[in-house]
Amino acid sequence: EAGVTQFPSHSVIEKGQTVTLRCDPISGHDNLYWYRRVMGKEIKFLLHFVKESKQDESGMPNNRFLAERTGGTYSTLKVQPAELEDSGVYFCASSQDQGAGDSLGKNIQYFGAGTRLSVL
Amino acid sequence: AQKVTQAQTEISVVEKEDVTLDCVYETRDTTYYLFWYKQPPSGELVFLIRRNSFDEQNEISGRYSWNFQKSTSSFNFTITASQVVDSAVYFCALSAFNDYKLSFGAGTTVTVRA
Numbered sequence: 001e002a003g004v005t006q007f008p009s010h011s012v013i014e015k016g017q018t019v020t021l022r023c024d025p026i027s028g029h030d031n032l033y034w035y036r037r038v039m040g041k042e043i044k045f046l047l048h049f050v051k052e053s054k055q056d057e058s059g060m061p062n063n064r065f066l067a068e069r070t071g072g073t074y075s076t077l078k079v080q081p082a083e084l085e086d087s088g089v090y091f092c093a094s095s096q097d098q099g100a101g102d103s104l105g106k107n108i109q110y111f112g113a114g115t116r117l118s119v120l
Numbered sequence: 121a122q123k124v125t126q127a128q129t130e131i132s133v134v135e136k137e138d139v140t141l142d143c144v145y146e147t148r149d150t151t152y153y154l155f156w157y158k159q160p161p162s163g164e165l166v167f168l169i170r171r172n173s174f175d176e177q178n179e180i181s182g183r184y185s186w187n188f189q190k191s192t193s194s195f196n197f198t199i200t201a202s203q204v205v206d207s208a209v210y211f212c213a214l215s216a217f218n219d220y221k222l223s224f225g226a227g228t229t230v231t232v233r234a
Contacts, residue, residue: 003164031220042124043211043224056221091165095220107220111157111165 004112006092012118018080021115025094032075033109034067038088082119089114122147124214126225133202134233141197141228143212151217154195159209202232
């Protein structure tokens with residue numbers, strides 16, 4: 001079974017340009033998450049999709065960030081225009097159905113290798 | 121608010137030594153999950169373990185073991201007889217029982233020298 005895949009693995013852009021990151025979750029996983037790690041600090045939650053709907057986007061830094069998940073499959077995260085402080089590693093994760101108290105591991109999030117974004 | 125602290129930034133050991141990674145957390149939730157993830161040089165975060173807050177039984181998986189102590193809000197991770205392949209960044213994380221957001225610590229970089 002394929003894991004979570006992300007591309008590109010590395011993107012270098014100039015300040016003010018636009019970049020689009022893509023994430024393909026594990027097949028059958030309704031939940032998709034974006035996280036970001038900046039400058040070796042903690043990995044921070046950005047947002048959560050359930051199928052094609054945004055369940056929670058409270059972690060999105062500002063309106064320069066736009067996430068979509070058309071059709072409930074893969075997701076894109078666009079940064080427009082990029083700023084220097086957007087540099088970091090963007091991780092995508094997916095999980096099966098949510099559910100409190102489940103013992104089947106459905107809320108375990110499986111991560112991709114991340115996209116390293118460098119804004120110069 | 122939830123907070124996870126991994127006080128050790130880097131740990132370097134010689135192969136076959138044991139290494140313990142500390143994780144201390146803060147949460148107002150009475151029930152929650154704790155996690156450990158491993159990030160090898162390839163970059164992906166690899167899930168290692170999930171622990172429910174109401175289950176304080178320690179767990180062992182091969183050379184890995186976890187010590188959960190609710191009284192001290194700690195969820196420490198020990199690698200016994202470390203190997204070079206254990207070299208990675210290890211992250212401790214926390215989520216509320218009815219939530220999905222993971223709150224991560226800053227990670228501990230483990231280097232195992234041959």
